[in-house]
Amino acid sequence: MKLLHALLLSSTLAMVAPNVWAQANTVPSEPHLLVKGSATRTVMPDRFSVEVGLESIDMQTDVARGRVQGNVERVLKLFAEHGAIESSVRADNLSIKPSTRYRNDEEVFNGTSASRELKAEFADAAALQAFLRDLKASREVQVTTAEPTYSGEGKLRAELKAEAAAQTRASATGLAGAYGAKITGLYSISDVAPSFAYGVQAGTWPKHPDDGDRFASGDASALDRIGVTGSRYRATAPGELLTAAPITYTENVYAIFLIKDGS
Template sequence: MKARTFLFLLASIAVGDAVAQVNALPPTRHILVYGDAQARAIPDRFKITLNFESVNLDPDAARRSVEANVQKVLEQLRSAGVPDNEIVATSLSIDSKERYDEKTEEEVFVGTEVSRTLTARFSSQKELETFLAGIKTSRELTISDVSTQLSDEPALRAALREKTIASSREKADVIAKAYGARISGIYSVSDVAPQFDYGIRAGTWPQTFDWIDTFGERGRTLDRIQVAGAREAAPNAATSLQTGYVTFQDKIYTVFLLAD
């Protein structure tokens, strides 16, 4: 009896949550709009991930090999201008290494595998290229990833959120006036697309606006915002890495209450 009661309560809670999501709209007149912002910025930080690995029947020999490679790379990173606080290394990982023998159809012990991972962040593309020009990869030293970052990303995202909020308000004002109404208040705000009886879900909302640079041309407008960075002058010779734009997006869903 208790078990049935418990299951009934769980089912009731689940149904209640589903109903709350579907009926997340006010019973009075309202308008639901989404505000969105998109900005492109030139990354000014470059992060690289290096992997060190050695397999040997002698575990200590494998450890010494990994440590030697790590120390060598650390010297190269410092020579390339990377400060110590921008370098992070994991602890040693030790495990057995096996390979599959197709003839015997068995796993064959190869030795002890010692591994370690190191990440470093460069403050310029030039520093990264200097480092790459001097490093030699091998079976025991590999590069698994090079990614771009933006040093002032938190500030950029905060600015995008302000533009997103302004965008939702402007859209609501325009639509309300077109139908002879006005905005009287806000019912709810969320950065997650609601699910409701309209039949619209997160995946079917219209595409975001493309916020493009317009400074100095037609002036600033609400849905066209400039976010630019400083690009170094291109050298005469072709470079091995090309810095592209990184796109940042923000979207918010707001339910506004309407009045005559």
């Protein structure tokens, strides 16, 4: 078993950068295994957000304020008519400030600017599209849409981390067993990818259907990527969102397990 001990030790010991493992852990001097667990889930977005900026400028402050307030009421009414999620509707406080412009390189008073911003989210793209069709944009009513999101992202990420962590233990158990070794304890676990000099680059180890990447090393930034992918298609009018593609979330976990010869 001395040969096994030497093999495992030489295969797993490495130097580690000071900032690896969130600057909290170092590589143990004992024989160990470094394994990576990864979990991925693809979901459809269920939150489609829109922001409406309202601004009116007039020499009379009350006139500017009145026009903004009128637009606020119209936008809020459209939010309700098209099923905006009630808890997502936000209306900033009214802002009033002087407005100026340049004329012949001289700054001149342009009137009083009154402005507010409204935000809301819709549960599907069709509802947002219907809202955009009914909202008349103008110099005083500016509309912007944002990247679609998934409302259960936080819970989903926690589930993926748990799956990835379980995968590291299964991977380490299988690998140690193949060498006749035993796992004696967990030394470190993190979602930050290490950058160990094992002599291979990230991604060069073969994938196993039920296994994580073993001895993951190389470019830390490449490994430590919590992936969120997806795409969206927009209409010809700037900001109008028509539909959205699925979003893929990926969580990675890296663990160091202490081992010993099975004899």
